[in-house]
Amino acid sequence: RLRKWQERIRTKDAGERNLQFALSEIDRMASALGVPRSVREVASVIYRRALNEDLIRGRSIEGVSTAALYAACRQEGIPRSLDEVADVSRVPQKEIGRTYRYISQELGLELKPVDPKQFVPRFASALQLSEEVQSKATEIIDVSAEQGLLSGKSPTGFAAAAIYAASLLCNEKKTQREVADVAQVTEVTIRNRYQEQIEAMGFR
Amino acid sequence: MTNPADSIEIQNVVASTGIGQELDLEALAEDLPGADFNPDNFPGLVYRTQEPKAAALIFRSGKIVCTGAKSIDDVHEALGIIFEKLRGLQIPVEDDPEITVQNIVSSADLGHNLNLNALAIGLGLEDVEYEPEQFPGLVYRMDEPEVVILLFGSGKIVITGGKRTDDAEEAVKEIVERIEGLGLLG
DNA sequence: AAGTTACTTTAGAAAGC
DNA sequence: GCTTTAAAAAGTAACTT
Secondary structure, three states: HHHHHHHHHHHHHHHHHHHHHHHHHHHHHHHHHHHOOHHHHHHHHHHHHHHHOOOOOOOOHHHHHHHHHHHHHHOOOOOHHHHHHHHHOOOOOHHHHHHHHHHHOOOOOOOOOOOOOHHHHHHHHHOOOHHHHHHHHHHHHHHHHHOOOOOOOOOOHHHHHHHHHHHHOOOOOHHHHHHHHHHHHHHHHHHHHHHHHHHHHOOO | OOOOHHHHHEEEEEEEEEEEOOOHHHHHHHHHHOOOOOOOOOOEEEEEEOOOOOOEEEEOEEEEEEEEOHHHHHHHHHHHHHHHHHHHOOOOOOOOOOOEEEEEEEEEEOOOOHHHHHHHHHHHHOEEOOOOOOOOEEEEOOOOOHHHHHHOOEEEEEEEHHHHHHHHHHHHHHHHHHHHHHHOOO
């Protein structure tokens, strides 16, 4: 009886410590990514829900914490790419993606596919591009997505190409390398998406 | 006017069987030219047939997995070759071991480009996995037939998880119906 | 810039860690 | 959960030429 008691206290303490660790990790990663406090709170809620639904069994606390933060950013409309999230996590990108798909399915988050437009303000300001370039990039994304060019394409690459194209059109040229670096895609991807997009826009 | 069902091609068949006899894989690896056996890596011995092209994983228990064949007939042919090879090595093999098809992978073409974003929402986010940042295909789990379909922007699709040849055909009919019902095909 | 190779996803079996 | 096998789809990446 006494042993059972001690065990309960021990597991309760361990559970408490684990939750504490998860929340502090979410906080650390969120700070590193520069996401607002509201998003950290959403991430914490997602993590607690995953904990209550027993989704952490067989998965690492760090992996679920990171996936919860990734999901929270998407839910709040300020997505980070898996690459960006992996940069501040100690879990490999592949595991973050898998864990995200799992908790998203199990918790019924039903998040829509990431809209490339949601990357525009952040990438553009990192490149010190004007408001005019941003709205041009947004327009390019809308027009080319409407013509079916978005299916299967990575949202970051799609956004990067549109920003590159818009920077040219607005005489605020950034090189493919500069855009590629902030979006964490290759120049080849930007080139490929760019060609399709300017054609869709009726340029070229 | 081409029928998507006519575009179905079987790409891979996975099947399992057994010879009803324990095997010494170390010895078999010596006697079977071209056999790959790395017990530290994987407990099965890998043996590849040229015609038909297939790969077999042979286990100590005598159970065998055959994969890579392009038809069910090819699976039987490839396994037949392996059974004969084993008999040639004085290894007793059951008369005609039962062969169970475990999975058939097929490809097909719906003939129209697909708006995967609209499809993800239309088919229902709860049954769909579409993460273009991770993979360009939309993953759709169908209940009847119980298969998984990968749909691509080009309209090309992959059907996997089925055990019968008919599953792919039924799945294509069903997915075409659902996409048409959503007004998202062509 | 083009070409090649390789990795991402799906399903399924096998034996063992 | 992982390991290995094979195959398709299309996108992306990392190399070499």
